[in-house]
Amino acid sequence: MSLIVNELEESMIKEAPIGVFDSGVGGLTVAREIMSQMPNERIVYFGDTARVPYGSKSQNTIIRYARQIIRFLKTKQVKAIVIACNTASAYALDTVEAELDIPIIGVVKPGAKVAAETTRNGKIGVIGTEGTINSGMYSEFLYLRNSELTVVGKACPLFVPLVEENWIKDSVTVEVAKRYLSELKESEIDTLILGCTHYPLIRSTVRQVIGDGVTLVNPAYETALELKELLEKKKLINTKPQKNDGSGYEFYVSDAADKFKQFANSILPYDIATTKLINIEDF
Amino acid sequence: MSLIVNELEESMIKEAPIGVFDSGVGGLTVAREIMSQMPNERIVYFGDTARVPYGSKSQNTIIRYARQIIRFLKTKQVKAIVIACNTASAYALDTVEAELDIPIIGVVKPGAKVAAETTRNGKIGVIGTEGTINSGMYSEFLYLRNSELTVVGKACPLFVPLVEENWIKDSVTVEVAKRYLSELKESEIDTLILGCTHYPLIRSTVRQVIGDGVTLVNPAYETALELKELLEKKKLINTKPQKNDGSGYEFYVSDAADKFKQFANSILPYDIATTKLINIEDF
Numbered sequence: 001m002s003l004i005v006n007e008l009e010e011s012m013i014k015e016a017p018i019g020v021f022d023s024g025v026g027g028l029t030v031a032r033e034i035m036s037q038m039p040n041e042r043i044v045y046f047g048d049t050a051r052v053p054y055g056s057k058s059q060n061t062i063i064r065y066a067r068q069i070i071r072f073l074k075t076k077q078v079k080a081i082v083i084a085c086n087t088a089s090a091y092a093l094d095t096v097e098a099e100l101d102i103p104i105i106g107v108v109k110p111g112a113k114v115a116a117e118t119t120r121n122g123k124i125g126v127i128g129t130e131g132t133i134n135s136g137m138y139s140e141f142l143y144l145r146n147s148e149l150t151v152v153g154k155a156c157p158l159f160v161p162l163v164e165e166n167w168i169k170d171s172v173t174v175e176v177a178k179r180y181l182s183e184l185k186e187s188e189i190d191t192l193i194l195g196c197t198h199y200p201l202i203r204s205t206v207r208q209v210i211g212d213g214v215t216l217v218n219p220a221y222e223t224a225l226e227l228k229e230l231l232e233k234k235k236l237i238n239t240k241p242q243k244n245d246g247s248g249y250e251f252y253v254s255d256a257a258d259k260f261k262q263f264a265n266s267i268l269p270y271d272i273a274t275t276k277l278i279n280i281e282d283f
Numbered sequence: 284m285s286l287i288v289n290e291l292e293e294s295m296i297k298e299a300p301i302g303v304f305d306s307g308v309g310g311l312t313v314a315r316e317i318m319s320q321m322p323n324e325r326i327v328y329f330g331d332t333a334r335v336p337y338g339s340k341s342q343n344t345i346i347r348y349a350r351q352i353i354r355f356l357k358t359k360q361v362k363a364i365v366i367a368c369n370t371a372s373a374y375a376l377d378t379v380e381a382e383l384d385i386p387i388i389g390v391v392k393p394g395a396k397v398a399a400e401t402t403r404n405g406k407i408g409v410i411g412t413e414g415t416i417n418s419g420m421y422s423e424f425l426y427l428r429n430s431e432l433t434v435v436g437k438a439c440p441l442f443v444p445l446v447e448e449n450w451i452k453d454s455v456t457v458e459v460a461k462r463y464l465s466e467l468k469e470s471e472i473d474t475l476i477l478g479c480t481h482y483p484l485i486r487s488t489v490r491q492v493i494g495d496g497v498t499l500v501n502p503a504y505e506t507a508l509e510l511k512e513l514l515e516k517k518k519l520i521n522t523k524p525q526k527n528d529g530s531g532y533e534f535y536v537s538d539a540a541d542k543f544k545q546f547a548n549s550i551l552p553y554d555i556a557t558t559k560l561i562n563i564e565d566f
Contacts, residue, residue, distance in 0.1 A: 050340065056538055057333065130542075158444050165440060172462075175455050255339055259413075 014238050017042035017250070018227070019073030019081040021066075024052040025164070025263045026197030027084030030107060032268055033224035034082070035249070038231075040238040042248035044076045048280060050255035054087040055131020066092035070100065071283040076250070079236050082227055083107065084197055084220070086128060090137035103230050110226040111193050111219030112141035116149065118215050119191040123150045125184040125214075127206075128195030130155040138195050152187045156180045156196075163198045166266060173202060177209040185210065193217045201267060246270025254280045297521045300325035300533070301510070302356030302364040304349075307335040308447070308546045309480030310367025313390060315551055316507035317365070318532070321514075323521040325531035327359045331563060333538035337370040338414020349375035353383065354566040359533070362519050365510055366390065367480055367503070369411060373420035386513050393509040394476050394502030395424035399432065401498050402474040406433045408467040408497075410489075411478030413438040421478050435470045439463045439479075446481045449549060456485060460492040468493065476500045484550060529553025537563045 020031050024047050031045050046069055048054075054062055066088050073081055081104040083089045089106025097104050115124050115138075126138040133155040142151050159180075162173050184192065192214050194200055200218050207216060231237045242248040249270065253260045257275040264272045303314050307330050314328050329352055331337075337345055349371050356364055364387040366372045372389025380387050398407050398421075409421040416438040425434050442463075445456050467475065475497050477483055483501050490499060514520045525531040532553065536543045540558040547555045 050344075052339070056335070058538075157448060158441065161441050161444050172455060172458050175458075179455075255341070 010235075011240075013079055014236055015042070015240055016077050016079035017044045017248070019044050019046070019070075019076065019078035020084050021046040021048070021069045021073065021081070021088075022083075022085040022197060023048050023054040023087065025049075025260060026160070028264055028267055029197050029200045029220040030082060030084035030223055031249075033220045034227065035269060037224045038228055038237070039244075040241055041231075042238070042242060042250075044073060044078055044250045045252065046072060046278075046280075047251070047253045047260055049253045049260055050280070053129070053131065054085060055129045055135075057087075059091045062088055062091040063095050065280075066096050067099075068280050068283045070096055070104075072252070072278065072280060075283075078102065080104065080227065080231060080234075082223060084223070086132045086137065086195060086197065086219075087135070090132075090135060090140075103234055103236070105223060105226055105230060107197065107219040107223045108137055109141055110222040111195065111217055112138055113145065114222045115191050115193050115217045116142055116145040118217060119149070121188070121190045122146075122148060123152070123187060123189045123191075125187065125189035125192040126151060126153045126195045127156050127159075127180065127184070127192065127199065128153070129160065130157055132195050138193055150187075152184055152189055154180055154184055156199075159202060160196065160198045163201045164263065168202055169205065173205050174209065177202070177205050181206070181209050189214060191215045191217060193219065195219065246272070251275045252278050254278065293518075294523075296362055297519055298325070298523055299360050299362035300327045300531070302327050302329070302353075302359065302361035303367050304329040304331065304352045304356065304364070304371075305366075305368040305480060306331050306337040306370065308332075308543055309443070310365075311547055311550055312480050312483045312503040313365060313367035313506055314532075316503045317510065318552060320507045321511055321520070322527075323524055324514075325521070325525060325533075327356060327361055327533045328535065329355060329561075329563075330534070330536045330543055332536045332543055333563070336412070336414065337368060338412045338418075340370075342374040345371055345374040346378050348563075349379050350382075351563050351566045353379055353387075355535070355561065355563060358566075361385065363387065363510065363514060363517075365506060367506070369415045369420065369478060369480065369502075370418070373415075373418060373423075386517055386519070388506060388510055388513060390480065390502040390506045391420055391478075392424055393505040394478065394500055395421055396428065397505045398474050398476050398500045399425055399428040401500060402432070404471070404473045405429075405431060406435070406470060406472045406474070408470065408472035408475040409434060409436045409478045410439050410442075410463065410467070410475065410482065411436070412443065413440055415478050421476055433470075435467055435472060437463055437467055439482075442485060443479065443481045446484045447546065451485055452488065456488050457492065460485070460488050464489070464492050472497060474498045474500060477502065529555070534558045535561050537561065
């Protein structure tokens with residue numbers, strides 16, 4: 001970018017969209033938070049539905065995928081990027097951040113930061129996919145902030161398919177949550193990180209089972225908040241209101257566009273008109 | 284193969300292993316049936332755990348994967364190959380069969396064949412993953428055998444994660460099965476194909492919910508039976524008994540070998556000593 005930027009260029013940059021990506025549909029909870037907290041901002045979302053799940057793949061593979069997706073998002077002139085995927089945030093953020101000339105944030109650090117600040121008894125629970133829990137990605141960031149913390153992780157592999165079945169408030173989901181969360185209750189955690197982008201959608205069931213004494217940390221919410229602060233600091237906030245019809249949001253996937261659209265329409269405030277299929281391997 | 288094969292060479296070929304592959308652990312139910320029906324046969328199993336699931340991927344991608352896996356299995360001098368994966372059977376079998384100089388079979392045709400022969404009222408149910416059901420792969424083979432059949436498909440996406448959680452005989456699984464199977468019960472099917480290689484492991488729950496009036500067709504069982512007939516026809520049956528300690532079975536995966544081993548040991552009659560990790564993209 002040239003050092004001399006005139007007003008026209010400046011407003012064009014401010015009106016540019018934010019790129020958001022995930023391995024699939026889960027990151028839509030992060031997009032939803034951005035829509036809610038920053039209604040002026042346009043979004044280009046990419047869901048890597050052909051290569052989901054990321055949790056079982058190696059770090060090198062995830063970095064290669066993230067680079068491809070960032071190259072694609074840059075063709076859409078995004079002004080900032082959000083990695084709305086736990087695995088890609090943990091594995092690729094530092095590498096791609098160093099290579100990039102626009103701001104980029106992930107979901108793991110904002111969630112871990114708030115949890116570390118929130119806990120009073122120092123006992124934090126983390127729920128997520130097997131990949132997220134086994135990698136210890138949240139524990140790592142939590143211990144970096146405070147090495148005295150006790151972190152209890154619990155993989156909840158049935159939560160994602162339950163959400164994707166749309167059995168959100170459902171006796172089966174409550175029963176599954178009871179089993180998954182019983183260990184965490186016994187550990188006397190006072191703070192619980194919803195460490196998977198699908199989980200905000202079953203937040204009320206988790207709340208019901210874990211009880212009111214535990215603070216739930218939603219990394220999707222915290223990430224949107226941190227993004228807002230970052231855009232303000234960089235003078236990149238879009239001050240021009242956009243049409244209130246969802247036309248400022250574009251969705252791209254690498255496979256199964258119809259299924260994606262259906263899920264997106266069930267959770268977003270606007271109906272998606274189209275979801276475009278792209279070949280991400282071309283980028 | 285030379286037309287003149289001497290006795291030594293012939294017995295070497297007969298004693299060669301059978302290659303079995305799947306996108307992950309599900310195909311182990313097919314391997315288990317082969318172990319049970321043909322205890323003399325050695326097996327080389329490959330689970331493509333790095334690229335699972337196959338159901339959401341395009342036909343071209345699945346054919347490329349199948350070719351890589353077959354090249355790998357041929358380095359192990361297999362005498363025949365079983366595609367123990369519904370998606371790969373439907374998408375890749377015809378293509379790779381035409382390219383191959385050893386016998387190869389999949390799981391879809393044997394299951395569909397038996398179901399078409401079994402039904403009395405012509406109403407057949409199929410349960411499977413979303414990929415399997417949406418592709419209509421079983422319907423296609425069933426209609427080819429008898430265009431008068433009524434085929435009712437039902438995707439049961441929670442069954443695989445329930446099996447992988449080992450919640451096999453469990454109140455949650457029974458409740459989930461009741462919801463999934465209610466439509467099929469209303470359709471008055473008399474035959475139900477367990478169209479996913481994981482499902483034989485929850486066969487008793489499916490039986491309990493669907494009732495005794497419905498014949499369950501297990502493609503894993505039918506495939507092992509068809510393989511036996513094929514090997515007999517081609518004079519490839521191994522008549523030499525092998526040690527009764529599982530040493531004739533080798534397991535390879537493309538990722539997460541420990542998790543694979545744990546699951547395999549929970550369902551196979553022998554404990555797996557080691558699971559070897561290979562880079563399938565090298566083949």
